[in-house]
Amino acid sequence: MPVQQASRAIRDALDGLQQEHDLTDVEMLxxxxxxxxxxxxxxxxxxxxxxDPDKKADEA
Structure with missing residues (x-):
């Protein structure tokens, strides 16, 4: 249940940000x-x- 609630809150926030910044669906993606x-x-x-997490993944 907490994951579902968080998912809904994130979706709502993303929808709001998309509208606020006038982004198309492709831009949002x-x-x-x-x-x-x-x-x-x-x-x-x-x-x-x-x-050494600052080392790039492809470094030896």
Missing amino acids: RVLFEHQQDITKYMLRRERHPN
Whole structure:
């Protein structure tokens, strides 16, 4: 139940931001995709280099 409530709150907030910034659906998807890329980049760095998460994932 908490996840469903959080999901709804996030959707509502995203809808509001999309309207506030007058973004098309494609523009909104692009913003979300870029955010996901940032998150996964740092997740991958921590996975590959747990003792040095600032090191790029493809560095030895």
